[in-house]
Amino acid sequence: MFSITRLAIRNLAQHRAKTIIVGSIISLGVIVLIVGNSFMETARLGIERAFINNYTGHVMITGLSRGDISLFGVQSPGGVEETPVLPSVAAIREFSLGLDPVVQVTPQLTTFGQFGLDDVEGRTFGLLFGIDAETYFDMFQSARVVEGRLPEPGERAMLMSVQRAEALVEAIARRAERDGVEPERGDVRVGDRIAISSFGAGGFRIRLVPLVGIYEPTSGEAVGSEFINFVDAETIRSLTGLSTGAGSEIVLRDEERTLLDAEDFDLLFADDGFDDFVFDDDPGEFREDWDAIFDDDQEADAEPAEIADAALAAAGGADSGPWNFLLLRLDRTAAVPAVVSRINAFLEDEGIAARAWDWEQAAGPFATTADIVRIVFNVAIIIVGVVAAIVIMNTLVISVMERTAEIGTMRALGAGKVFVWRLFFTESLVITGVFGLIGMGLGSLITGVLYLIGIPATSTFLEVLFAGPELRPVVSWVSLLGSVGIVASVAILAHIYPVMVALRVQPVRAMKVD
Amino acid sequence: MFFHRTARRASVVLGLLFLVPVLGADTPDFDTMLREVDQLGQFGDRDFSGVYTIVSQVPGQDDSVTQARLFRRDRSDQFVLIILQPQIQRGQGYLQTGDTVYFYDPESRRFERTTLRDSIQGTDAQNRDLVRGNLSQDYRVTDWELGRLGSFDTYILDLEATGTGVDYDRIRLWVRTDRPVVLREENYSVSGRLLRTLLFPRYANVGGQAVPTQILIVDGINDGERTQITLRDPSVAPIPDGVFTRDYLERVSR
Numbered sequence: 001m002f003s004i005t006r007l008a009i010r011n012l013a014q015h016r017a018k019t020i021i022v023g024s025i026i027s028l029g030v031i032v033l034i035v036g037n038s039f040m041e042t043a044r045l046g047i048e049r050a051f052i053n054n055y056t057g058h059v060m061i062t063g064l065s066r067g068d069i070s071l072f073g074v075q076s077p078g079g080v081e082e083t084p085v086l087p088s089v090a091a092i093r094e095f096s097l098g099l100d101p102v103v104q105v106t107p108q109l110t111t112f113g114q115f116g117l118d119d120v121e122g123r124t125f126g127l128l129f130g131i132d133a134e135t136y137f138d139m140f141q142s143a144r145v146v147e148g149r150l151p152e153p154g155e156r157a158m159l160m161s162v163q164r165a166e167a168l169v170e171a172i173a174r175r176a177e178r179d180g181v182e183p184e185r186g187d188v189r190v191g192d193r194i195a196i197s198s199f200g201a202g203g204f205r206i207r208l209v210p211l212v213g214i215y216e217p218t219s220g221e222a223v224g225s226e227f228i229n230f231v232d233a234e235t236i237r238s239l240t241g242l243s244t245g246a247g248s249e250i251v252l253r254d255e256e257r258t259l260l261d262a263e264d265f266d267l268l269f270a271d272d273g274f275d276d277f278v279f280d281d282d283p284g285e286f287r288e289d290w291d292a293i294f295d296d297d298q299e300a301d302a303e304p305a306e307i308a309d310a311a312l313a314a315a316g317g318a319d320s321g322p323w324n325f326l327l328l329r330l331d332r333t334a335a336v337p338a339v340v341s342r343i344n345a346f347l348e349d350e351g352i353a354a355r356a357w358d359w360e361q362a363a364g365p366f367a368t369t370a371d372i373v374r375i376v377f378n379v380a381i382i383i384v385g386v387v388a389a390i391v392i393m394n395t396l397v398i399s400v401m402e403r404t405a406e407i408g409t410m411r412a413l414g415a416g417k418v419f420v421w422r423l424f425f426t427e428s429l430v431i432t433g434v435f436g437l438i439g440m441g442l443g444s445l446i447t448g449v450l451y452l453i454g455i456p457a458t459s460t461f462l463e464v465l466f467a468g469p470e471l472r473p474v475v476s477w478v479s480l481l482g483s484v485g486i487v488a489s490v491a492i493l494a495h496i497y498p499v500m501v502a503l504r505v506q507p508v509r510a511m512k513v514d
Numbered sequence: 515m516f517f518h519r520t521a522r523r524a525s526v527v528l529g530l531l532f533l534v535p536v537l538g539a540d541t542p543d544f545d546t547m548l549r550e551v552d553q554l555g556q557f558g559d560r561d562f563s564g565v566y567t568i569v570s571q572v573p574g575q576d577d578s579v580t581q582a583r584l585f586r587r588d589r590s591d592q593f594v595l596i597i598l599q600p601q602i603q604r605g606q607g608y609l610q611t612g613d614t615v616y617f618y619d620p621e622s623r624r625f626e627r628t629t630l631r632d633s634i635q636g637t638d639a640q641n642r643d644l645v646r647g648n649l650s651q652d653y654r655v656t657d658w659e660l661g662r663l664g665s666f667d668t669y670i671l672d673l674e675a676t677g678t679g680v681d682y683d684r685i686r687l688w689v690r691t692d693r694p695v696v697l698r699e700e701n702y703s704v705s706g707r708l709l710r711t712l713l714f715p716r717y718a719n720v721g722g723q724a725v726p727t728q729i730l731i732v733d734g735i736n737d738g739e740r741t742q743i744t745l746r747d748p749s750v751a752p753i754p755d756g757v758f759t760r761d762y763l764e765r766v767s768r
Binding site: 066195197204205206207208238252253255256257258259260262265266267268269270271 | 579730
């Protein structure tokens with residue numbers, strides 16, 4: 001074995017020029033694969049980290065919906081449908097916290113809304129996360145307050161993103177310009193009353209909340225965070241009508257819901273359908289007082305918000321109110337599939353109409369976009385890798401073909417086929433080993449330099465791909481060894497065919513080859 | 515043989531010649547029909563008011579119920595709709611004055627501009643379903659056929675929008691042949707997708723004017739979603755001018 005290795009090294013040294021050319025190509029291939037893999041892996045981990053740390057946690061639990069559900073709402077073929085309310089929140093929370101890898105749980109509501117300064121024209125649009133301030137900011141340290149403070153637990157408050165605050169100022173200026181007046185305000189300040197309007201089960205609603213803080217993302221990895229604003233859960237429930245308790249409080253007459261059960265519409269038109277109703281032209285009882293149009297038996301004095309609060313208090317306090325999501329943080333990402341599976345089994349056993357999902361489902365369209373971009377990137381790297389492999393193979397095939405005469409001479413001098421095979425195999429191992437190591441070194445060096453410099457994301461496309469404003473690629477051992485392994489396999493495979501051909505040639509004829 | 519063939523041809527031609535004026539006589543004047551449909555639901559110089567109950571059904575969810583009182587003054591394109599129930603939405607209201615529709619929220623005491631096509635409290639019912647229509651101005655009939663719906667002979671009219679300021683590009687109407695009353699309406703998108711079906715099985719009739727007292731709206735996109743609108747306490751008693759104001763909406767919901 002030692003003599004073959006020595007012979008292989010001597011051969012490589014003898015064909016120095018050829019060795020350097022083939023070796024350089026191998027090194028180049030290793031460099032391309034290492035740098036490309038580092039990009040890919042860093043971006044993938046970045047996206048995963050960005051979502052898990054900033055919005056989704058590791059696991060999301062939701063009510064059932066017809067469309068695709070994510071933390072940002074439900075996408076259905078007919079458009080965006082209402083995000084379902086999660087049933088049996090307390091039971092699910094208790095079960096989840098009992099699972100070993102689960103370390104934190106926080107509930108959340110999500111809706112979209114328009115908002116602006118109270119009594120100032122000009123509005124902007126944003127995503128509204130209704131949160132439990134007590135647990136949310138413990139679980140996600142994604143918000144760095146640049147002005148004001150975080151909302152307190154139980155407080156009616158809004159924390160607006162810097163980007164949305166800027167967008168609001170622009171909207172106020174645009175509105176003023178359209179109206180031909182001076183903008184009423186050139187900034188958004190802590191303490192301002194924010195009017196939020198949204199549309200949910202409660203119809204079109206407007207709520208006023210004090211702005212307690214303006215934040216920016218802590219890590220710079222929070223893709224899409226510019227649209228997210230944090231609002232107390234009570235305000236979101238009130239905006240979306242989640243506290244209404246549906247229509248149970250209204251007693252219906254039979255004729256007010258009979259049509260809903262109709263199966264054959266033709267049967268609805270069986271009789272004349274005209275009630276010869278005689279209109280009462282005299283002022284009726286409700287018209288005696290035009291300001292009292294509500295029936296006496298209703299609690300006309302109660303403010304809607306008070307009724308909502310009363311309903312929530314009756315249900316066991318604010319925390320037991322309706323939520324859209326429970327988000328779970330685990331002590332390790334690897335445990336996600338097992339936890340999702342155990343929670344889903346629990347939900348099925350208990351007959352709870354809910355489901356657990358991993359962080360990728362929770363990230364919804366953002367993760368899908370990132371996935372698509374990543375696939376495109378992977379395909380590009382694979383194409384580069386394949387081209388590099390073909391070049392290496394081609395060079396090696398030519399280099400072995402050129403040594404057909406040498407193989408013939410060795411065979412004529414009594415070298416067996418096995419000996420020739422082992423010699424060329426050893427040569428391949430030596431050349432890929434030496435130049436692979438050089439490639440690893442250079443690839444790591446280049447990646448290290450790129451890490452130090454940082455590659456800025458100059459467009460939204462790159463921001464999604466990099467999971468932040470810049471990418472700092474990091475080399476992993478898997479990527480290092482994988483790249484060398486791939487190139488070594490290519491080099492060894494590339495020897496098989498030409499050596500096989502050379503061995504088939506009669507030694508005498510092989511020796512005649514120039 | 516030649517004679518027979520010629521006689522047959524002649525009879526076909528003569529038949530067609532007689533048929534043309536017959537067909538022409540049977541084709542109704544659809545412009546007039548649409549105007550009559552519009553007129554039948556308009557109160558002209560009289561005011562109109564009533565209480566509407568809107569029950570919305572979504573599979574897998576409890577029915578949602580909304581009650582609202584409507585005040586209409588068609589002669590000046592005004593209406594006020596005030597939510598009576600459920601409690602949490604009580605006092606919310608819509609006000610139309612001319613081309614502008616406002617939504618009022620009593621908790622924030624703010625008015626927001628909205629439109630007639632806005633859904634009423636998240637149901638399939640829209641503000642436009644409770645106020646007078648303008649089919650004769652907004653649409654033209656592109657095709658028609660005779661059909662039957664339940665016990666009634668109907669004209670089935672295909673309408674196409676004449677402009678862009680309408681909610682639906684295409685509408686299909688079932689109008690009774692004996693009186694200009696709409697029994698069924700289908701609303702389509704520009705691409706021809708059925709968005710919703712409205713059925714009007716019951717009307718209240720007074721002095722030649724007709725108001726639907728029961729409407730069933732079937733969602734064309736979300737299977738199983740239905741909404742029923744029922745009218746009670748209709749009245750044509752005069753309504754004070756002050757009712758059709760923002761001030762009234764603010765005052766009445768306090």
